[in-house]
Amino acid sequence: MSDWVKTLSRVLYVDLARKRYWVEDREDLFGKWLGGIGVASQLYKEEVPRAADPLGPENTIIFAVGPLTGVFPMASKTIAVFKSPLNGYFAESHAGGRSASAIRFAGYGAIVIRGVSERPICLVIEPDRVRFRDASALWGVRSAETVGRILREITPGAGVRSILRIGGAGEKLVRYAMVMVETFRHFGRMGLGAVFGSKKLKAIVIAPGKVYRFPDMKRYRDIYQKIYDLAKGPKTKKYHDLGTAENVLVLDAIGALPTKNFSSGRFDGAGEISGEALVENVLARRVACSACPVACIHLAAIREEYEDEKFMYKTEFISYDYEPIYALGTNLGVKDRFGLLKLFKAVEDWGLDAISTGVILAWATEALERGLITKSETLVDLRWGNWRSYVAAIENIVRQPNEFYKVLAMGVEEAAKRYGGEDFAMSFNKVEPAGYLTGPLFFISLAIGFRHSHLDSGAYSLDQRIFSSGEELPSPREAVQKIIEEEAWRQVLTSLVLCLFARGVYDENLTSEALGSLGYSYSSADLRKLGREIYFEKQRLKWEEGFRASNLRIPKRITETPTPLGKISKEYFEEALKEFDNIVKKHNHVK
């Protein structure tokens, strides 16, 4: 085994209750499972009892990086694994910024955070020591951005450190609270922010300081150059030019742009909030995660006059991407660009997942429209396009001034259970969907996935391919197999750990060569096999926690609104979920 793996195998364990930390050599895990999601899911298996309460002391937060982290282009992501407070199952979330290289060069391959602190705490992780800083003064500082600004002043490692923290939403245990990384990057989905909050963990600062020698300098530099050139080329063009916001018009044109709570696939204001319109009018800066030449992070300027004084102005910045545009824009009928950016800023400051927040507000808007709830619940006038009231509602989700908002803070599934409107409560396995009304494969993939990101398996692109080629839909079984096959390969990429925007750059051979230059020997076939193993290890964990796809609620709305592939058949969907259960059951049994 490569010496490189030895440098990666140090796992930092932190016990928040006893304020202790220690390091264990886990070459047993990093040798077999590479790193990233491969290792993180094994650590989860050891750490988190299957019946653990996601917001109780038994839940454990696991961060992991991999062999390519910080040394190859686009190897910029950290994997977080935890039990999700939204659905109670094993969940996964990825974020970039400087988090991955900071963990790696602080000397760790993974960080395991156990227990609950009795008072607010900020972890400062440096090479060879961890400090438990009292964070009482930061608790209640509502904006996650401000918390970052304060921590920048009082912690070491400027320029290379990573700062993870929660906002008001995480403190208040909103089930879809996010964790902000640096500025404008997030562990967005699945509620990691609420898990932080439940542990009284306000922030983690990771300051790197270690270096490792490359085993074969020449080989490494040659393959690095090859990958660097590819990463700068056409394979990542979509991400650096318009960014993911390019999708707005593409999806609108084929009727796959979720609009007003998924009641339509076309939005009459798409042109005003498209990637093109944003570049033209508000794009102010583009930045990159560490170790990435792509720079996909698009920052918009919000230039705003003070409400109470004319000619007094301020300019703030906010990142944008396709998903928040869908969730807080098209899906809420918001076409006012300024209003849309203010909504982005609201979820950013409060520390909420943009997708879940948008989907929940869309349900609330429709529920109000249909009279299931009244303004005495919503307190503000939720109406399509009325962004000011949505900004106010976002604050209410965090502050929870009444019973209604307390329930909204638990997710759309809980809200619909309580107030009705399940037919149009958009969630799959209790998690609000990403924004692709492309066809059945996408939603099936969400139902059986771990991150509830469109990138789990890229099934929106399978749908789009079927649409553009004019082929017949695959059988439900084939559909599930296609999803699993793609998602299994992605387990390799996320064990290394690569950003999934790099998937077009790192094919099997290049991935194998990159690992080879660090002293690992994996053929393409070995990697494929490992990807499948990791995939089914994860599915087994969820199965043991009680997940059965065939028990899932399928929102009726999704069978009523036409997609480019026509209306989604409920029978097809149910059949696919049944097939999925059979595949997982068989796999668990064989093993």
Add this chain to the structure above:
Amino acid sequence: MLACSRRLGFAGYEKSAIRVRSAGGVERGFTVVVCRACLDPPCARVCPEDALIPRPGGGIILRPERCNGCGHCVEACDIGAIWMDEETGKPIVCVYCGYCAQFCPHKVITLQEVEAV
């Protein structure tokens, strides 16, 4: 930063002769700190062991065998482009090889040829 480390055969930041930091949050942009190759370098003037030799055309050359690790050069550099290597106890200084410039996608860092005077 990573390219500079890579040139020396290391993964990580500590051996790099370049530092990049945000100018107070990423929305304000970044500052790249690297030796600007002064024509009359103050770091060389304060070196008690003549370990930093002014280089024809600007900048300095480190003679590590003469360095006693005092760190005066770090303090003398107003732009903060010299760091101590904690492992060796000696300063890390730019050697003007231009390797980093090959990996700067937006030509913030470029290699400029100057005449040795």
